[in-house]
Amino acid sequence: MREKEYDAVVIGGGAAGMAAADIIAKNGLKAAVLERENRLGGILTQCIHNGFGLHYFKEELTGPEYAHRFMEKIKSSGRIELFLETTVTDVSAVSAATGNPGKKVIYAYSRKYGVLKIKSPIIILAMGSRERNRGNIGIPGTRPAGIFTAGLAQRFVNIEGYSPGEKVVIIGSGDIGLIMARRMTWIGAKVEAVIEIQPYPSGLTRNVVQCLNDFSIPLYLSHVVSRIYGPQRVEAVDVTPVKEGKIQADKTFKIDCDTILLSVGLVPENELSKKFGVLINPETGGAFVDAHLMTSAEGVFACGNVLHIHDLVDYVTEEAAAAAGFAVEYLNGKLKSEQFKTEPAANVKYVLPNEYNPERDNRFFLRSLIVKNSAKLIVKLNGGTVREKRLLHVQPSEMVSLTLKGANLAKYIDSKKENKLEFSIY
Numbered sequence: 001m002r003e004k005e006y007d008a009v010v011i012g013g014g015a016a017g018m019a020a021a022d023i024i025a026k027n028g029l030k031a032a033v034l035e036r037e038n039r040l041g042g043i044l045t046q047c048i049h050n051g052f053g054l055h056y057f058k059e060e061l062t063g064p065e066y067a068h069r070f071m072e073k074i075k076s077s078g079r080i081e082l083f084l085e086t087t088v089t090d091v092s093a094v095s096a097a098t099g100n101p102g103k104k105v106i107y108a109y110s111r112k113y114g115v116l117k118i119k120s121p122i123i124i125l126a127m128g129s130r131e132r133n134r135g136n137i138g139i140p141g142t143r144p145a146g147i148f149t150a151g152l153a154q155r156f157v158n159i160e161g162y163s164p165g166e167k168v169v170i171i172g173s174g175d176i177g178l179i180m181a182r183r184m185t186w187i188g189a190k191v192e193a194v195i196e197i198q199p200y201p202s203g204l205t206r207n208v209v210q211c212l213n214d215f216s217i218p219l220y221l222s223h224v225v226s227r228i229y230g231p232q233r234v235e236a237v238d239v240t241p242v243k244e245g246k247i248q249a250d251k252t253f254k255i256d257c258d259t260i261l262l263s264v265g266l267v268p269e270n271e272l273s274k275k276f277g278v279l280i281n282p283e284t285g286g287a288f289v290d291a292h293l294m295t296s297a298e299g300v301f302a303c304g305n306v307l308h309i310h311d312l313v314d315y316v317t318e319e320a321a322a323a324a325g326f327a328v329e330y331l332n333g334k335l336k337s338e339q340f341k342t343e344p345a346a347n348v349k350y351v352l353p354n355e356y357n358p359e360r361d362n363r364f365f366l367r368s369l370i371v372k373n374s375a376k377l378i379v380k381l382n383g384g385t386v387r388e389k390r391l392l393h394v395q396p397s398e399m400v401s402l403t404l405k406g407a408n409l410a411k412y413i414d415s416k417k418e419n420k421l422e423f424s425i426y
Contacts, residue, residue, distance in 0.1 A: 001115045006032045006081070008327055009106055009118055011088050011272065012126035014042020015313050016304025016320040018070035020124045023324035025079035029331070032118060033080060034108055036087045040074060041067035042128055043151065044313065046158045049179055051206075055314035066313060086110040091123065091276040093297075102299060104276075122299050122327045125273055125287070126320060129266040129305040131176075137264050139171075141228030144235070150176040150263040154183065163187055165259025169237055170194045171225050174397075175203040175311065177263020182211035184261075192255050193218045195225050195239055200371045202265070202397045204311055225260075226252060234258055266309045276300065283350040284308040291339045291357035292326035293319070301327050308352055308365070311399050315365065322363065340413075345380075346424035349396065356421050358409040364402045368394035368425050379404065380422045381412040394425055 008024045010017045013035030024031040039045060044052070047063025054060055057069065074080050090107040104123055108116040131149040148156075148164050154176060156162040166189050170177045173196040181191045194212060199222045201208045212219050220239060226247070227238040236256045241248040268286040270278070279288045279296040286307040287295040294301050303323035304316040329335050339355040344366065351366040368375070377389040377400060386408055394400065404421075413419055 001117050002113060003117045003119070004032065004081075005119045006030050007120065007331065008032075008122035008124060008324075009034065009104075009120040010124045010126055011106070012042070012128055012304075012306070013037070013040040013082070013084070014126065014128050014304070015044055015067070015070070015316045016128070016306070017042075017124070017126035018067070018074055019317040019320035020126055020303060020324040020327075021080050022070060022073045022077070023321050024124075024328065025074075025077040027328045029079065029328065031080050032083060032120070033074065034083045034086050034088050034106070034118075036085065038085050040071050040082070040084070046151075046155050047179075048158050049183070052313050055312065056317050057314075063313075070317075083108065083110060083113060083116065085112060086116065088272060091272060091300075093276075104299065122331055123301070124320075124323060124327060125270075125278075125295070125300065125302040125306050126304050127269040127272060127306045129268050129309060131262070132265045132267055133262060137171075137262075139225055139228055141237075142230055144228070144230035144233050146230070146234035146258055147228070147260045147262070150174070150180045150261045153261050154180055157183055157187060163189060164261070165189060165234075165257075167192055167257040168259045168261060169225070169255055169257045170261045170263055172196060172263035172265065173198075173201040173203050173208070173219065174263040174265060175207050177261060178203045178207040178211040180261055180263070181217050182215060185215050185217070189259075191215075191217045192257050193220055193239070195220050195223050197222070197224050197242060198396075200395055200397075202263075204398060205393070205395075228260065229254075234260055266305065268306045268309065270306060273300075273302070273306070278302075281350070281354070283344075284352070289353045290355040291337075291353050291360075291362060292330070292335055293323040293353060294326065294330065294335075299327075299330065308350070310365075311397065315399065315401065318363075319365070340419040340421065342421045342423065345422040346426065348423045348425055351423045356404070356409065358406055358413050358419075360406045362404050362406065362409070364404065364423070366400050366402070366423055367396055368398075368400060369396060370425065371395040372425075376426050377402065378424045378426065380424070381409065382414050382417050382419060384412045386412060386421070391425070400425075
């Protein structure tokens with residue numbers, strides 16, 4: 001067993017992991033990045049379409065181009081050690097009796113490095129997310145070949161050079177599914193329809209326009225795939241309307257196809273977090289985090305899709321850089337401050353972080369529960385309105401971001417009250 005020690009360990013080498021490691025190194029600290037794939041970049045390496053980097057780099061990039069920017073930083077830093085094709089299996093705290101109070105132990109396995117035992121006072125969780133599949137949504141019917149998650153199909157087409165099929169039905173209108181509708185069309189397949197159970201698309205509006213409308217691909221909102229046909233390979237699906245939560249069985253129609261792509265949502269990859277005892281937020285599937293993106297486990301930070309599902313990689317990078325910056329402050333003993341709870345109120349599904357620090361500026365991300373044009377975000381603290389923000393359009397699939405100045409928050413703090421910061425959308 002090889003034993004190593006670092007100032008910080010980043011688990012995951014995708015967009016979040018690379019951004020976090022870059023900040024650690026820029027602060028003169030030594031970091032390790034543990035990545036189970038044979039390359040850095042995560043899902044970005046198979047996202048060959050453009051649209052990345054508009055916020056962070058102020059230019060339009062493809063996924064591989066965006067990833068390459070950070071790959072170069074990681075490889076040239078001189079302070080980051082990479083462990084590719086390395087799987088982390090366990091994380092645990094080191095007791096004070098060992099002489100290493102506050103440190104954690106990470107166990108990992110690799111064909112190249114063997115068994116690794118790594119100690120560090122800081123762990124940054126950046127494992128990303130995984131796709132939900134047919135089992136998660138329970139579609140009746142047979143179990144034929146030809147059913148893929150949209151991300152797997154994307155890998156087959158963009159990385160492996162294989163086409164999953166010729167006549168495609170996409171279930172769910174998440175961004176990967178929308179992008180794959182266009183991609184499958186480009187390689188000569190026929191996308192028969194995109195089926196969405198909600199009365200609104202699950203992906204970004206720009207992807208609905210550019211990937212469906214521009215190619216005249218039908219989008220059936222408030223519909224479900226109620227049955228899959230095919231003893232060996234997919235042959236067809238039944239599609240049924242949904243009205244006010246009720247299946248309209250008499251209006252079912254059939255679509256012939258040989259392939260089904262599932263784009264029914266992502267789930268934060270938190271099995272490792274749970275092993276370490278990190279508390280998980282049921283609304284996001286990610287960890288509860290304080291104002292500094294630290295989880296319930298001391299010295300363990302979370303960022304990116306392992307914390308909550310983002311719609312833009314630029315936000316992933318921003319959040320990861322912030323988490324790493326807080327980790328550096330923690331290591332230097334500078335995160336000692338009182339924090340208070342944030343709370344999603346009217347028409348808000350969740351708000352992150354779950355706590356705020358009135359002594360500094362706070363960056364928040366939240367999701368709306370409603371679809372509305374000309375909406376208003378209202379933030380209240382102890383009955384006072386801290387901030388109102390006009391929003392041209394809100395829908396659950398598009399994240400809302402907001403920065404609140406610490407000076408504005410401090411004016412409403414009352415030592416005799418809970419000081420909950422409430423977020424509402426009207």
